[in-house]
Amino acid sequence: MIIAQGHNLEKQFGANTLFSKVNFSIDSNARIGLVGPNGVGKTTLLKIMMGEEEPTHGQFTVNKGIDVGYIAQENALNEDKSIWDEMLSVFNPLIKAGKKMQQMQEDIADHPEDKKLLKQYDQMQFNFEQQGGYTYQSDIKSILNGFNFPEKTWSKKIASLSGGEKTRLAFVKLLLRKPALLLLDEPTNYLDLDTLDWLENFLKGYSGAILFVSHDQYFLDHLASQIFELQFGKLTAFKGNYSQYVAERELRNRQQEEAYEKQQEKIKKDQEFIQKNLVRATTTKRAQSRRKQLEKIDRIKPPKHKNKVRIQFKSERPSGKEVLILNNLIIGYPNKTMVKDISFQINKGDRVAVIGPNGIGKSTLLKTIMKQLTPKGGSIKYGASLDIGYYDQELQRLDPSKTVLDTIWDRHKTMPERNVRSILASFLFTAKDIDKTVGQLSGGQKARLTLTVLSLEHNNFLLMDEPTNHLDIEAKEVLEKALQKFDGTILFVSHDRYFINQLANKVVSINHQRAKIYNGDYSYYLDEKAKQAAATQKDADTQDTQPVKKVNKQKLSYQEQKQHESQKRKLKRKVDQVEKQIEQLEQKQKEIQKQMANPEIATNFNKLGPLQEKLSTVKKQIDSANDDWGQAIDELDKFE
Structure with a gap:
């Protein structure tokens, strides 16, 4: 069923037309990826769909009763509240309904003969259940954990959170709202790989429609079933995911x-x-x-979709066979150790991806290899004939006071100006751009300039820290191809799963202050993790049939600890659910007993008999629920 439509949408800014004659429809279960180069109007189109901006012409219509959610709407968090209370506020109507039901239960107990009241209560209970009245707390816990807000943080005041944490929390609040049409602008930004995987799986099962802007090809591949391409002022719809x-x-x-x-x-x-x-x-x-x-004659125009960015990396001389050997390396800062026991070898031609949660020490590893930081232990052995190039994700290698032209020319003084201009043009710098200072450039332009500088150094070993940040999809695709053709060796940090899959032949996963190497791409890494999780689950299932000792968390690997915590959360949820079930059954038991105590019923066998049968059934259910609760508590004790 179509729930929203765009009709001949056009947006102008002064004399410039951003897009025109944009027509599309959105089905109730749509998964649409909106793609296109930076600056074509993707975010503007989303804002028109939200009603935050008016189109110059045309209109966007939404069916009556359809709630549209947009992450920008949810940024107004109440900073005086705790994380838990702010998330709970999404369900204020349900909480009020729950209190009203409790009051009605008391009224029914006082007036058990009131059939109209009983009917109203039944309807209210049905609505309460359908709207998630018995599950909203578990939904909050699940999504908070998925976005890396562990239980110990739920009592923290929102005012104490970082900007990135507030952005993630706003996303949590939006997902809890469950709008029928969810609009997302770059939802994968600033999320680590574990959170990305969780979000992807969550959105696959989302009950509403989703339209999202993203430069993350892996995310587009795994979530989108339709692609809207906005380019050259027009919108074109394609069936299938990003690769298709x-x-x-x-x-x-x-x-x-x-x-x-x-x-x-x-x-x-x-x-x-x-x-x-x-x-x-x-x-x-x-x-x-x-x-x-x-x-x-109706003249055919040449295709516009051609990658204009021409990036080439070529080494000046070959390195030795062994490029880098890390042995029991410990990295960090004088007052803080980030990662211990890093041991792996990089050989000539390797493309090694370093992955892990934000702040775990990935950039610290590259800075240590670059000798910007001193190792806290262990050793680094550099191979023969190494020329190392470094791409810094913070783009600090550029002088903000220099022009784009001088940034290149100062490094290559003998290069003719014509050649410098030609190289910069190949990286999409116009004649106007090259006279700008670095400080005037956008993030994407700085990234392209840094890549220009790096490509002219002709190194044989590239260290790259988040090289795809700030790049649009077309620029990323060109970078992927250029690095695939590179004749040297690469060690790179990235959270871009598609980029890792296209490039890496090895993956180093850093987690829980440890590093582990996987001899394959990102998909291989995921497969190996899944196998480890399955083996851990199998061991856990085996142990369930034997006496279980207390678990020593210090001896668990990260993956085992993650599995351990997951099982613990499941058991806690089960205990909570069974406790609610017991409370409801006991309330039902009281109501039946109160009816049976009514003198009119107590002396009437025809009325008393059915109530006695109901009471027996409820007692059996209570006994069964108490057994389930006891078993769950016993299992939970094993995890403490």
Whole structure:
């Protein structure tokens, strides 16, 4: 069912038209990825859909009763509240309904003969259950944990959180709201890999429609079933995920290129014929006729979708076979140890991805290898004939006071200006851009300038810290291809799963102050993690049939600890659910007993008999629930 539509949308800023004649529809279960280069108007289109901006022409319509959620709306968190209380506020209507139900239960106990009241209560209880009245607390806990807000943080005041934490918390609040149409602008920004995987799985099961802007091709591949491409002022819809969209786009480009070249060849022949025959009396009419046909022809335009960024990395000399050997390396700062026991080897030609949660020490590892930080223990052995290039995610290698042109020229003084301008043009710097200072550039422009600098150094070992940050999808695709063709070795930090899959032949996972190497790409890493989790679960299932000792958390690996905590949370949820069930059954028991105590019923066997049967059934259910509760408590004690 279609729940929203865009009709001939157009947006102008002064004399510039951002986009026009944009038409689309959104189904109730849609999963739409909105893609396009930076600056084409993707966020503007989202704001029009939210009603935050008005289109110059056209309109966006939403079906009656459809709630539209947008992350920018949810940034107004009450900073005086705790995390838990603020998330709980989403469910204020349900909490009020729960209190009203409790009052009605008391009224029913006082007036058990009131059938109208009983009917109202039944309807209210049904609505309460359908709206998640018995599960909203577990929903809050699940999503907070998924976004890396562990239980110990739930009592913290929102005012004490960092900017990034507040952004993540706003996202949690939006997801708890469960709008029928969810609009997301770069939802994967600033999330670590574990949170990204969790979010992806959560959104796959989301009950409403989702339209999202993202530069994360892996996220687009795994969530989107439709792609909206906004480019050159037009919106084009493609079926399938991102990879299917790219294949379809390239096929269309090839077909258009072939048709364009074929038509150009025909035009050239027709023009030659006209020039030769127009002046001849015998053929002038044919030439004039051909010229009229040529003037009327619907000319095919060359395809616009061509990667304009041309990046090339090439080493000046080969390195030795062994590039880097880390042995029991300990990294960190004078007053803080980040990671212990880092041991792995990088050989010539390797593409090694370093992954792990934010703040775990990935950048610290690269800075230590670059000798910007001193190791706290262990050793680093550098291979022979190494020329190391470094891409800093903070883009601090650039002087903000220098112009773009001088940034390159000062490093390569003998290079002709024409060549410098040509290289900068290949990285999408216009004639106006190259006279700007670095301080005037956008994040994406600084990233491209840093890559320009790096490409001209001709190193054979590249250390790259989040090289895809600030780049749009097309620029990332070009960077991927350039690094795939690079004849040297790469060690890179990234949270871009698609980029890792395209490039890495090894993955180093840093977690819980430990580093582990996997000999494969990101998909291989996920498979190995899943196998480890399955083996851990199998061991846990085996132990369930035997006496279980208290678990020593210090001896658990990170993956085992994660599994351990997951099982513990499940048991806590089970205990909470069974306790609620027991409370409801005991309340039901009291109500039946109160009815049975009514003198009119107590002396009437026909009325008393059915109530006695109900009471027996409820008692059995209470006994069974108490057994379940006791078993769950016993199992939970094993995890303490």
